[in-house]
Amino acid sequence: MLKDFNYDVPQIEKGYANQTLYINLTDNTIQVKPVDNKMKETFTGGKGFDLWLMWNGLPKDRIVKWDDPENEICIATGPLGGVTQYPGAGNSIVTTISPETGIPIDSNEGCYAGPNLKFSGFDALEIQGKAEKDVYVLVDGDEGKVEIHDAGDLPETAYEITRVLSDRHTAKEGKDLSVVTAGPGAEHAYMGCLNFSWWDMRRNIPRYKQAGRGGIGTVFRNKKLKALVIKKEKITLEMNGPADIDGVKKVGREHSDEIRELDPVQNSMRVIGTAHLPSIMDEFDLLPVRNFRAGSDPEAKSLFGDVWEKIYTNSGKGWDGCWRPCAINCSHCIEGFVPKTGPFKGKKVVVDGPEYETIAGCGSNIGVFDPQYVAELNFYCDAYGIDTISFGTTMGFVMELFEEGHIDEKATGGHKLKWGAAEGALAVLHEMAEGDGFGGKHFGKGVRYLKGHFGDKFGIDKQLMQDIGMEHKGLEYSEYITKESLAQQGGYGLTLKGPQHDEAWLIFLDQVHNYMPTFEDKAEALHYFPMWRTWFGLNGLCKLPWNDVVPADNSETDEPAKVPGHVAFYVRFFSAMTGKDVVGEDLIHMSERVYNFQRIFNIRQGKGLRIHDSNPPYRSVGPVTEWEYESRQERYDSQLLEKCGIDCSNMTTTEKIQKLREYKKEQYMCLTDAVYKRRGWSRNGVPTEEKIKFLRLDWIPEVVDIVKKNASSEPPDDTLPESEEAWV
Numbered sequence: 001m002l003k004d005f006n007y008d009v010p011q012i013e014k015g016y017a018n019q020t021l022y023i024n025l026t027d028n029t030i031q032v033k034p035v036d037n038k039m040k041e042t043f044t045g046g047k048g049f050d051l052w053l054m055w056n057g058l059p060k061d062r063i064v065k066w067d068d069p070e071n072e073i074c075i076a077t078g079p080l081g082g083v084t085q086y087p088g089a090g091n092s093i094v095t096t097i098s099p100e101t102g103i104p105i106d107s108n109e110g111c112y113a114g115p116n117l118k119f120s121g122f123d124a125l126e127i128q129g130k131a132e133k134d135v136y137v138l139v140d141g142d143e144g145k146v147e148i149h150d151a152g153d154l155p156e157t158a159y160e161i162t163r164v165l166s167d168r169h170t171a172k173e174g175k176d177l178s179v180v181t182a183g184p185g186a187e188h189a190y191m192g193c194l195n196f197s198w199w200d201m202r203r204n205i206p207r208y209k210q211a212g213r214g215g216i217g218t219v220f221r222n223k224k225l226k227a228l229v230i231k232k233e234k235i236t237l238e239m240n241g242p243a244d245i246d247g248v249k250k251v252g253r254e255h256s257d258e259i260r261e262l263d264p265v266q267n268s269m270r271v272i273g274t275a276h277l278p279s280i281m282d283e284f285d286l287l288p289v290r291n292f293r294a295g296s297d298p299e300a301k302s303l304f305g306d307v308w309e310k311i312y313t314n315s316g317k318g319w320d321g322c323w324r325p326c327a328i329n330c331s332h333c334i335e336g337f338v339p340k341t342g343p344f345k346g347k348k349v350v351v352d353g354p355e356y357e358t359i360a361g362c363g364s365n366i367g368v369f370d371p372q373y374v375a376e377l378n379f380y381c382d383a384y385g386i387d388t389i390s391f392g393t394t395m396g397f398v399m400e401l402f403e404e405g406h407i408d409e410k411a412t413g414g415h416k417l418k419w420g421a422a423e424g425a426l427a428v429l430h431e432m433a434e435g436d437g438f439g440g441k442h443f444g445k446g447v448r449y450l451k452g453h454f455g456d457k458f459g460i461d462k463q464l465m466q467d468i469g470m471e472h473k474g475l476e477y478s479e480y481i482t483k484e485s486l487a488q489q490g491g492y493g494l495t496l497k498g499p500q501h502d503e504a505w506l507i508f509l510d511q512v513h514n515y516m517p518t519f520e521d522k523a524e525a526l527h528y529f530p531m532w533r534t535w536f537g538l539n540g541l542c543k544l545p546w547n548d549v550v551p552a553d554n555s556e557t558d559e560p561a562k563v564p565g566h567v568a569f570y571v572r573f574f575s576a577m578t579g580k581d582v583v584g585e586d587l588i589h590m591s592e593r594v595y596n597f598q599r600i601f602n603i604r605q606g607k608g609l610r611i612h613d614s615n616p617p618y619r620s621v622g623p624v625t626e627w628e629y630e631s632r633q634e635r636y637d638s639q640l641l642e643k644c645g646i647d648c649s650n651m652t653t654t655e656k657i658q659k660l661r662e663y664k665k666e667q668y669m670c671l672t673d674a675v676y677k678r679r680g681w682s683r684n685g686v687p688t689e690e691k692i693k694f695l696r697l698d699w700i701p702e703v704v705d706i707v708k709k710n711a712s713s714e715p716p717d718d719t720l721p722e723s724e725e726a727w728v
Contacts, residue, residue, distance in 0.1 A: 051104060088545040091114060276305040289365065299364075684715040
């Protein structure tokens with residue numbers, strides 16, 4: 001043990017421990033910091049607390065890079081996190097400066113780390129500095145102690161690390177602790193993820209959820225942090241100190257009972273979880289196939305939910321949830337899985353999932369339609385600490401370049417990465433863990449890096465790579481086709497952190513149901529839904545109980561997309577826990593404060609303006625290649641005629657693509673104008689002084705200074721629409 005620190009575990013009051021834990025790995029400083037009412041009123045909890053700690057902890061006189069010792073990793077839940085009576089109340093949210101984007105990235109997952117941290121006495125954990133050698137940190141909420149240990153004797157992969165530390169630090173087999181760890185791949189890749197363990201009571205094994213996006217695991221390992229162990233033997237509702245304990249019990253019981261009744265006739269989350277989505281996405285031409293070129297494929301049926309239902313192992317044990325009291329119980333796994341490659345070849349292992357994003361990213365998007373290979377890619381990504389979304393999207397980009405003859409084995413280190421090359425993809429993944437070859441030296445740095453690498457070293461056309469390389473702001477796209485949904489193009493392109501669907505998922509509302517025909521309609525949705533979804537990350541909640549099982553009469557409401565019956569549940573839940581009398585609009589304002597604060601944080605990091613929201617890869621907007629256009633020619637010909645007034649009967653495919661591109665680019669610019677206006681931002685994407693005063697952020701002097709400094713900045717002309725329609 002390198003350092004030990006003892007503290008008194010406080011009593012939780014209305015969902016708050018009212019203090020945070022600070023650890024600096026450079027000099028092993030351990031410190032407790034107070035949480036005051038101003039911090040709670042402004043930032044609520046969760047991601048809000050993470051960002052506020054980083055704002056104050058990072059140097060203010062320069063842009064902080066991801067591998068600077070001053071960069072921080074912050075982990076928090078929220079005032080509603082850890083409530084044993086409510087479905088989905090076990091989420092943690094992790095925030096850092098991303099290796100891929102250079103701005104704050106946040107990623108959430110479900111397990112016991114956040115609740116264990118809170119009941120150990122801390123609303124958030126802030127880790128700064130960089131150790132000289134591998135260490136792990138233990139937060140023991142039963143004993144009231146924090147320890148920093150030498151980690152030289154720990155194994156490499158997440159699964160093995162969790163097993164060793166569970167044996168070492170608990171007599172409960174791991175039932176009372178959560179282990180957070182990355183893996184060897186995260187040491188060599190920008191797309192490293194964090195694995196958060198939770199104990200599957202039905203199988204008596206540790207299982208995992210991932211905080212995957214943006215390279216948080218990479219920062220974790222760069223700090224020489226091998227693992228974080230958070231221990232708390234017992235969690236009860238009373239420990240959260242709710243203002244109205246009976247009110248919490250009542251609303252939690254109502255929401256849970258509804259899920260148990262309606263899930264079997266809606267999405268069967270308790271049977272197949274998010275694996276029900278591939279068939280739906282394929283039906284509506286939204287499933288990414290071969291680097292997002294198409295949205296459906298005849299082979300995709302091999303990855304549908306009925307296939308996974310047979311592969312997921314039930315064995316009469318039923319299913320558990322990553323948060324034990326959660327009624328959705330969507331965390332499925334494959335027991336007794338035997339990998340064909342790598343260090344676990346021939347051994348029986350447990351695969352967590354795969355979830356939809358992995359099925360699509362490591363399956364259809366790279367032309368792999370064998371579920372066994374998808375499961376093996378899933379397993380090794382978890383074991384090595386690699387984000388499956390970034391891995392699959394990056395591999396799709398490389399495979400298309402290879403398939404079309406733009407690169408060959410010289411560029412890929414000898415790997416023949418054609419569509420469907422599952423074993424080649426696995427070989428690259430193993431190289432990422434070893435830090436060698438194409439995988440370890442190049443691939444793991446993601447799409448944006450590879451665009452520069454292939455362009456500079458192999459002379460590949462940079463405009464082509466910009467068009468088909470599915471990243472924006474440096475973050476790889478999550479797994480949905482957006483070509484026919486302008487709202488979802490904005491839902492990806494106008495996010496704070498990059499194209500991740502947790503801010504706004506609007507494809508069905510826009511593309512399938514046509515609920516948002518005007519720019520104003522789309523802008524309203526791109527205001528409300530990012531704010532509403534942000535609220536879950538402030539409070540320690542999973543979003544699935546909100547909209548993956550909905551009230552039976554939801555379709556009869558005025559705004560079914562918002563699921564107003566569940567919004568009412570969350571209003572009651574927050575009021576009962578905190579004692580604050582709130583309405584639905586108050587929840588949105590909580591998120592607006594944090595959302596606008598994060599936008600200003602991005603500006604402080606040298607980004608966060610209109611130029612950074614502009615120029616998404618054109619494939620996310622429309623067809624890039626002649627094959628793409630001609631595979632759906634009737635659709636695109638109709639768009640040219642009906643939306644552009646162009647009779648294209650005598651035009652070549654190349655000419656059609658260019659005309660459609662001009663139209664769609666203009667549409668995206670107009671949408672950007674409309675969204676900025678609705679959010680209360682300048683035309684350059686800067687929150688206005690009036691907006692920060694309305695949100696009561698003007699008590700922070702530096703926020704005011706950044707807004708004033710950038711208030712009059714003008715956006716580049718090539719990011720503005722020729723028409724003034726949206727802005728007016």
